[in-house]
Amino acid sequence: MPMRVLDTAALLNWPLSKLQGSVVPKQRDELLRIAKEREYLIEAAQLDWQTPSTKFLEDAKNLATTTGDIAGLSEVDLEILALTLQLGGILITDDYRLQNCCVAAGIDYEPVITEGVAEQWKWELVCTGCRGVVTSSKVSASKGEHGHCPDCGSPYKMRKC
Ligand SMILES: [Zn+2]
Incomplete structure (x- = not known):
């Protein structure tokens, strides 16, 4: 099964039982800034914290430049995209710019809030x-x-x- 890369909306909205996948360390800072109360949950979750390599970060920037989405993407967004490229994974995101980049790169994406409705x-x-x-x-x-x-x-x- 391909590795799932979770964007911050998943960290904010998903229950602990669903929180499995890869994330970049900068998301921890982002999360602590906007939802400090999720900290304990994120610590308890089975997350794989990884920083994408410089090469894949460059690829992600080039990709977003090609699609015209780069202006709307944050540094964290680009790292998440880069990690997805690096892992050959599936990006979990509701951000239409990131979804657009996935389509252009031929990588799969899934929205954050779909399955597991009963758990919400x-x-x-x-x-x-x-x-x-x-x-x-x-x-x-x-x-x-x-x-x-x-x-x-x-x-x-x-x-x-
Ligand atoms: Zn009252």
């Missing part, structure tokens, strides 16, 4: 006082304070929906 929980906050419900993309499965209801001032409780 949605969360909502319920007011312990007036039972008001907040469904928000900001609600995450992390522990801790969830704030108070603006209507009655009671604390929110998180539940799966």
